[in-house]
Amino acid sequence: EDQVTQSPEALRLQEGESSSLNCSYTVSGLRGLFWYRQDPGKGPEFLFTLYSAGEEKEKERLKATLTKKESFLHITAPKPEDSATYLCAVQATPNDYKLSFGAGTTVTVRA
């Protein structure tokens, strides 16, 4: 069974204080790893897809990286508007229809 574990559960940062979120996964065959952002009471919004170890993607202050066992979401010089819950999910063989999510990391950035 696919397993996705995110850490830490919660992260409180001062504005400008860079940090990283971790997503470790155990799957039979990774097809893709996704990062989503979720604001309170809203649906998840897509951030990145990573397909293979060594791949990196960037968007504004966010950078996602992937190894064979985990992914990191780096937040550089965060602003209060980066406060949200960040979700990691994997799509893996043999069940290509399923997306397995981690429990998420809630990030709070104080001004």
Add this chain to the structure above:
Amino acid sequence: EAQVTQNPRYLITVTGKKLTVTCSQNMNHEYMSWYRQDPGLGLRQIYYSMNVEVTDKGDVPEGYKVSRKEKRNFPLILESPSPNQTSLYFCASRPPGVVKQYFGPGTRLTVT
């Protein structure tokens, strides 16, 4: 505008009273899914559909039913809701392949 819509957005009901949460997408996507989200547990898949008339169970299907009679619609049916089905529900859709899912705005269900 490409979107997934859900109705209702909020629902308070009583144990045993049948209810349906509707989901519709305007992107002609083949795949649709239903998830529930509970604190500390993340998003868990209830049911998914690969195309019209093709559905299968996800991780937590007990107490739920679905149907896919049209490509755009994927309703979630609770025949006899119980308090442990109190949760935040999300519908999602995507095309085939390793691509992002589009999520609806969520339906907050409370069963008393």
